[in-house]
Amino acid sequence: FVPSSSIRAPTHLSERINNKIDLESPKVATMETLPAGGKKVYCRCWKSATFPLCNGAHVKHNEEVGDNVGPLIVSVEK
């Protein structure tokens, strides 16, 4: 039996991946166009200050919560 008044944060809040980027948007999809020979590093941790691009914020996130997320590096043939 779990006492209803037990001190327990609403877990669904902590299971959100995005707590920072365009929170008023119903879905944050990003469209990018790269030129031939282009290369970009994209964020997949939703913590980057330069979202949609990676700024290394995943390192701190991974350390804090024991996660292993990392960026997507897209290169384009010349």
Add this chain to the structure above:
Amino acid sequence: FVPSSSIRAPTHLSERINNKIDLESPKVATMETLPAGGKKVYCRCWKSATFPLCNGAHVKHNEEVGDNVGPLIVSVEK
């Protein structure tokens, strides 16, 4: 005062973004090369069965936890 024995899941577990992809890897970074004129839709919710590509799994995730994550669509100029 929060009773130490209060029934409370270890929150850091629920704050992981990735609970599924290459869990033994210290950091899941992905390198992709696209041809001129190419286009791919990449997963950013870490729930896709076709990771690193998106398979729409973010829809179910967003509904379940009230999140708003979506994919990254990368197109390359011809």
